[in-house]
Amino acid sequence: MQFCDRGQAAEELKNGTFNWDGETAVNPSGGLKSFGHPIGSTGCRMLTEITKQVQGRAEGRQVPDAKIGLCHNLGGAFSVCATTILGQRD
Numbered sequence: 001m002q003f004c005d006r007g008q009a010a011e012e013l014k015n016g017t018f019n020w021d022g023e024t025a026v027n028p029s030g031g032l033k034s035f036g037h038p039i040g041s042t043g044c045r046m047l048t049e050i051t052k053q054v055q056g057r058a059e060g061r062q063v064p065d066a067k068i069g070l071c072h073n074l075g076g077a078f079s080v081c082a083t084t085i086l087g088q089r090d
Contacts, residue, residue: 001072025063028053043082046071050086 003024004012012018020028029035029049032042050069052058058066068087074080 001070020061020063025066028058028061028063043071043073043075046073047084047086050084054086054088 003009003026004017016022018024018026032045035042035045049058050071053063053066053069056062056066068085071082071084071086073082073084075082
């Protein structure tokens with residue numbers, strides 16, 4: 001997804017870049033595995049989280065000033081891929 005330069009992910013993690021309050025928040029809810037990763041509903045869970053974030057309703061884990069969110073899902077035997085980007089209207 002190119003959230004950082006190649007080979008820099010470990011350094012960016014150490015710097016807190018991907019923390020929920022960092023420059024590029026990743027998995028502010030804890031990610032899918034924190035919810036048991038139930039097959040079939042994980043993509044819906046991600047979309048619900050992103051929707052709440054951009055609406056400012058992600059109680060207890062709200063990313064400050066969230067304006068845009070991205071969900072990336074794989075399905076089947078890596079034969080289905082969907083990337084959804086949600087954002088606020090200006």
